[in-house]
Amino acid sequence: MNRRHPIEHFRVDDHGALVRTSIAADDHRYEHRCSLDTLQAVTHHFDGGDSDQRTLNQIVGVERVAWTQAAVALAFLKERGIVERRDDINHAASGDCYLNAMTEYHALREKGPEPVDAG
Numbered sequence: 001m002n003r004r005h006p007i008e009h010f011r012v013d014d015h016g017a018l019v020r021t022s023i024a025a026d027d028h029r030y031e032h033r034c035s036l037d038t039l040q041a042v043t044h045h046f047d048g049g050d051s052d053q054r055t056l057n058q059i060v061g062v063e064r065v066a067w068t069q070a071a072v073a074l075a076f077l078k079e080r081g082i083v084e085r086r087d088d089i090n091h092a093a094s095g096d097c098y099l100n101a102m103t104e105y106h107a108l109r110e111k112g113p114e115p116v117d118a119g
Helices: 038-047 056-063 065-080 099-109
Strands: 007-012 020-025 029-034 083-086 089-092
Touching: 007 065, 007 099, 029 038, 029 065, 029 089, 038 056, 038 065, 038 089, 038 099, 056 065, 065 083, 065 089
Parallel strands: none
Antiparallel strands: 007 020, 020 029, 083 089
């Protein structure tokens, strides 16, 4: 079956890093990691008062974190429904982004990755 969009899934590795795996339409796989510290910084950013600093580049600049790690964190937050994209800006979907993100992170760490549907 032909796929046009990559498949993505998340897991937590043995060192506590959040790992984003992407499988392209041609089955090429790659992984990027995000430290727990970076995930926490990004989630705290959404709970803070910088409401006009919500693009990926702005988050990286304000929080002083690696771009790739912030991208993994943001993708995880979007995939879990913790952050929404509206009008080209990312917004927290609820009042406590940090608490929701840590709940999802620790559940993923305990349960392991969800099965991947190759489409």
